[in-house]
Amino acid sequence: MGSDAKSGMKHAARKAEGNRAFRVAARAGFAANGLVHVLIGAFILAVAFGGREETDQAGAFKAVAGAPAGSLALWALAIALLALGVYHLLDGILASAGDTARKWGRRVAEWGQAFVFMALGLIAASVALGARPDADESAEYASRGLLSIPGGPYVLGLIGIGFGIGGISFIVMGIRRSFENRMSVPSTPIGAMVKSLGVIGFIAKGLALMILALLLVVAAVKVEPDATGGLDAAIDALLDLPYGALLVSAVGIGLFAYGVFCFFRTRSADL
Helix, strand or coil, rough: CCCHHHHHHHHHHHHHHHHHHHHHHHHHHHHHHHHHHHHHHHHHHHCCCCCCCCCCCHHHHHHHHHCCHHHHHHHHHHHHHHHHHHHHHHHHHCCCCCHHHHHHHHHHHHHHHHHHHHHHHHHHHHHHCCCCCHHHHHHHHHHHHHHHHHHHHHHHHHHHHHHHHHHHHHHHHHHCHHHHHCCCCCHHHHHHHHHHHHHHHHHHHHHHHHHHHHHHHHHHHHHCCCCCCCCHHHHHHCCCCCCCHHHHHHHHHHHHHHHHHHHHHHHHCCC
């Protein structure tokens, strides 16, 4: 790509990021993500105490759909999540600080977040349109397709490793509190609470991603697509362990905490 094209792309991205309405919508994306995680955390806690709930993003959106004015709420969630995804996409394009390796590391991180938020936005929109996706079935179907082609198990294993790396990144961010670098948190008791919620939430989300990674790697090694699944399958796997209900409760509380942290992030995130 020529320098003029790059300059034009960055100019357009910078202009879009500076749009007030767009920034408001992107900030609303943090609140939308918070609501999703609060619902998931609550569902996981219900499962820990013997309930039967869908403990993934699709389950959260279905719960919203069943509420009064659920369809309107889902469209609002979809728009906010898509806006936040586009913001991260633009932020990746504008990344320029540091050497080449650091710049591209920042871009990959931003574009990874863009993919996640845009995917969530599309799921919310599909549920608003009447779809009722099942994450576990979708994961098994996709895994079966991958495992049926030459080299498929290796690809599935690499995807699992990718989830694992993402999980480790979240845990490290929680322990090192590096998420504070992209926020403006006041030095007050409320600020201290927000930081604590971030530590707990990031570690819990990282653990959930690592469990998903383990399921994918096991499925790749055994060539058994039925061993894969979404967060529902991960929670079921935890329940089968000694003290499983306690472990599941801890994950549920952590994801609930992450959701509350995201609500605070709506205002304090540096955009």
